[in-house]
Amino acid sequence: MKRTLKIVGIIVILIYFIGNVLPNLIGVPLAAYHSYKSWNEAGNIANEDYQPKVSTSSQSYFKNSVWIHEEDSLAGIEIKNEKWILFYKGIEIDSTDIYDFRLTDQLPEFANTELKSGEFLVLTNKSDTLNYEILGYDKEQLSLMYLPRGKIHIYKRKK
The missing domain is CATH 1.20.5 (Single alpha-helices involved in coiled-coils or other helix-helix interfaces)
Known part of the structure; x- marks a missing residue:
């Protein structure tokens, strides 16, 4: 046993x-x-x-202009003096609405740039950072996709 x-x-x-x-x-x-x-x-x-390549001509890429949102005619963007200003008619603009902007070809935390390289817009101010993919930009229209949510914003140039 x-x-x-x-x-x-x-x-x-x-x-x-x-x-x-x-x-x-x-x-x-x-x-x-x-x-x-x-x-x-x-x-x-x-x-x-590994670092994203930043375009040195960010400010010359976007000319001074005003853009109105296609779906909400009260919302818009003003590009002025190398600043990106988000506005809504009837609401006063403050410092949180004014952003510095730069272009880059990579946002690895949001987009798979291995499949398709793109142009991305990074807006920054003291309190926030916003990331967009530039879907289209010409004299009449500006199309941006907000990352990471994927909402598409289409703006028409104000004449």
Whole structure:
């Protein structure tokens, strides 16, 4: 009886070791090696090549003008003196409505630029940052998609 209990006890310990301890002894170092290898192949994330490329001509891309929202004629954008001003007729503009803007070709946190590179607009002020994809821009119309929600805003130039 004692001999049988010893054999059963040894078998239980072996099963526990094989099922729980051995995978960790082998798996953790293998996972660490695989992670290190993948990181090296992808390149260092802190590499300067990873940073979005910012257009140096952001301010010359958008000319001074006023744009009225296609669906809400009281809402609009005024681009003036290298500032992006969001307004709503009847409501006074304050500092939270005035943004600096820049163009970039990547917003990796919102858009998959591997499939399609795009032009993105980043609006910033002291209290907020807004991200848009530029869907179209010409003399008469400005189309923007708000990220991350995906709402499309179409504006017509005020004459």
